[in-house]
Amino acid sequence: MFKSDSDGDTEKQNIDVNVESIDELHPILSTVLSLNGKVIHVHDDDADMAMKYIDDINNFELDPAYEKKLLRKIDWHILPIIVALMSCQLMDKTTNSYASIMGMRQELNMSAKEYSWVGSSFYFGYLVFQYPANRLLQRFPLSKTLSTAVIIWGIILMCHAACTNSAGFLTCRVLLGIFEGFMNPSYILLTSQWWRKSEQFMRTCIWWGMQGFGTILGAGIAYGLQVHRGGHHEFASWKCVYIITGCITIFLGIISLVHIPDVPTKAWFLNEKDKLYVLERAKENQQGFGNQKFKMSQLKEAILDPCTYAFFFYGMSYAIPNGGFTNFGSILLNGDFGFSTADALLMNMPGGGIDIIIPPMVALINYYCFNNQRLISMIIVNCIVVVGMCLLNFTHHKGSRLTGYLSFYIATAVSAGVCSTISSNVAGNTKKIVVNMFYLVGYCTGNIIGPQTFNANQAPGYSGAKAAMLVSFAAGTIIVMYLYGLYKWRNIKKDKMVAELGEKYKVPDNIAFADLTDIENPEFRYSL
Template identity: 80%
Template sequence: MTSSSREDIKDANYTLDVTSVNDLDPVISTVVSLNGKRIEVHEKDADIAMQYIDDVTGLVLDPEYEKKVLRKIDWAILPIIVGLMSCQLMDKTTNSYASIMGLQKSLNMSAKEYSWVGSSFYFGYLIFQYPANRMLQRLPLSKTLSLAVIAWGVILMCHAACTNAAGFLACRVMLGVFEGFMNPAYILLTSQWWRKSEHFMRTCIWWGMQGFGTILGAGIAYGLQVHRTGPHSFPSWKCVYIITGCITLLLGFISLIHIPDVPTKAWFLNEKDKIYVVERARENQQGFGNQKFKWNQFREAILDPCTYIFFFYGLSYAIPNGGFTNFGSMLLKGDFGFSTADALLMNMPGGGIDIVFPFAVGIINYHIFHNQRLISCIIVNLIVTVGMCLLNFTPHKSSKLVGYLSFYMATAVSAGMCSVVSSNVAGNTKKIVVNMFYLVGYCTGNIIGPQTFNPAQAPGYSGAKAAMLASFAGGSCLIMILYVIYFYRNKKKDRLVAELGDKYSVPDNIAFADLTDMENPEFRYSL
């Protein structure tokens, strides 16, 4: 920072400056950020939560009553996100099950065409990421999400009507288009409903419970496989898509009528509860969102190195994920020697790890690491890296299986990184852009992942295993860099506020001004 910028900061008075340019466009706050930039916040640019600010003026939260409000939110919102996330993974892993249940033979699909089954899904996801994120910002959040889920369920059932590889690949692309709404919506819902200190645990729950989808999907596939009767019965792989599509469709309609678009419209909260929800959002310095696309926030996101760290971490996690999602059952059958039925059942332990491990990491993170989620993520990702070494380099089936199952521990890390986006990226437009970069990386990795499984290397797929190891090792380094950046940004903010001394006073309601994490002098990054 230059000396002139530092002087601007020292002369700045961080109090709410209520003036107006005209009656239609009042300036509700004037702030000088800690990088020396003077910002006027107009009423139309403020967060949605600002319209409720008169209701919470002078409110002191009662801790006991706040716990009751939090329980209401947890029981009303979390199960729906958990259900949708479970369906999301169950629907994606249907390919892995169907691949050993006759899908390829039924559609005359070559091994190379099957590799594109996994990748084509993420082409749709990738192409529609910007429109999906923009729609989630501009349109009612929960209704947009729910309608996308309903469309997703219908397209999933259409897979059973396919008679050739081309039609099946087209369905996969369209499925990816509508799943592109899911993860961005969950991240936005998490930042709306819970405090920053609560994000990691809640994200671990809804992200980790995708393991229930793995267990349910594997159980459905196993039941259809072993109870199939007669050579002319309806193909079991088609039943998998129809059943999972129906479950998804049902959850889409439930979420449409259940989840409110903003917390202050929640049917399950009384008026006092809604006031508490607004005041709880103050801690996050983010509010509920803003429907206006702000180019200054877009530029900040593009210039922030953390945006690209999220992109490359998403890539590093998704390369193994894309491989496991589409080739996991084939690896268990071909490389490990399990029968078709046993290979389907062996997906269940991974689902159990998905459910239990992220929750356990969340508890350990809170009690041992004092809620430093990035430290927890680094440790877990290094453990998974060791597991990938076992999968690559050990000849024994048991130790290789331990390495294979260690992949599911990475769910806790990806949950942690989603919670970091929720907590550490402020400004609604910036959050949308960073979210998009993260998920574009995730899409790209899932496109690359299936292509690492070279049919010529079957059944061991040594190239794919090496790619998984390199991905997790690189991901660990990226999280370490992110921790260092956030640590020093917090230190810089604390130091400059201390230098201001009595000249610094907190602007009223700056938490609801829709400022970015770098513009807001009160914002601190969660480590």
């Protein structure tokens, strides 16, 4: 049923064109009038990978009961692997926070300033390699590229235990950042491949929020080593943290390699009927499975699109507090709040629990109370976090300050929402790759800045860092409001354009799998 030959190209052409030499080589599949008034001719080499299956789903109707069973099958086969990798990713990043109060800084003769750069150096690697990572994910099979990066990242993590000085440790952090840079763009691409737009916010909240399980597991491992093993062995307990988490990462990388298909139509767990349903569901998204061709026109559109910069600045606004909490969370709990070393490790667990529970809860409330308008939910949640940061900054009671501290974890629901917005509202494979890159460059920049806001002279309260967190979350709220207004205006503009054309407007042939951008595709509507 699923064929990759091109014998049917002649039959696929439903449009009368003057055939020139280029059209003989790459036949026109569709002609489109875009939102900005351009006439776009889509040739077969421009199309999405899913286009070769278009004949199989013409006049195909979905059975809602069967689709519901298929959705459960996709959820159970794809979501747990993304969740496990996401948990492992955060667990690996927070190992520094645990190791820092388990003797690592003393054993490596690491100054306070050098430790600040431990957090930032990871994101230098992440930042520098963002373009190559995203390009490799577009050019090569998605699952194999992701899994290879995970396995290498696990090996590098274990190498941390062999470090004997700050320079070696910082080098390991840079290399770790390079290979962890494959993770988030991969998850966003996988989400856009497998789930409808209306389903993506909930799934993103689950896999992004489940990083909290990594926090709980990592804190539990560190606590067990600290309490039951102590720091007086020849092989220090903080080194065991990196060995254990590295082994877990390598194991999950191997599982990912054999389990996750590169595209849904190659899924080992789907039958032929399932694959037809997956294609039809992707067609309704007006997005397919990707195109390996890098398109300069989509690069130009991404650079000129103000949404791209909104994602960049939101990534930075979220990551400045994130970079601080990831590396200094345990230090704050130990020094500012007065918890013992063991208790400070345990106090990371409530934040992990919030990460797990709140994002899916927000997605459910969004679905039932806000008509699935995720951006409205994200604005409300970020406002709550701003109030929490005010408690952390301006109150003196330990309980209220701790409430403010823990409110940071609620923002996970907003960052998950931004990832799902990129997944569903940015179309065109090259454009999605570029916007992904901008968002993650902003995320890296914020995570580089975050640890630097913790000035050793302000210890243990770190008032400057707390103020930076408040400003960052306030700015993030404004950015999400801007995205909501811009997307709503664009939907109105598209509807108006189609209405003005009236009967003259006909849905362009094969438009869903033409690998058009969200602006180029007149059938595309932004999810609010």
